[in-house]
Amino acid sequence: MGLILIILALTVALVLAVVGLAVIVTASAALGLATAAVTRKLPLRARITLLLTLAAAPAAALVSTLDIPTVWQLAAWALPFLTTAAAGAAWLAFEADKRRAPKLPKPAWPARRSPAVSH
Numbered sequence: 001m002g003l004i005l006i007i008l009a010l011t012v013a014l015v016l017a018v019v020g021l022a023v024i025v026t027a028s029a030a031l032g033l034a035t036a037a038v039t040r041k042l043p044l045r046a047r048i049t050l051l052l053t054l055a056a057a058p059a060a061a062l063v064s065t066l067d068i069p070t071v072w073q074l075a076a077w078a079l080p081f082l083t084t085a086a087a088g089a090a091w092l093a094f095e096a097d098k099r100r101a102p103k104l105p106k107p108a109w110p111a112r113r114s115p116a117v118s119h
Helices: 002-038 044-066 070-100
Strands: none
Touching: 002 044, 002 070, 044 070
């Protein structure tokens, strides 16, 4: 009976930890995407600086709220910081790719080749 309770407690603790990590990663990614999307009118250097500054906020909140031991603080800082920065950088890269896209409209009809022209 005691072994079953220990296994059950470990399973519940593992499920709660995974759900907590999923919430942290989702909130951090949303913060990164929102920051990059809202700051569209700013210069790129200002956008990156603001993104990295705001990426540190959830990391600091997580470490201070949960009172994480010193051994795990670097990992607790890294997860939300890197998630926020990666999501914001992905949005910035997506915008840069859209800006580099050709501005010429696609033709309405495909160009027809004469049957006399051979390859």
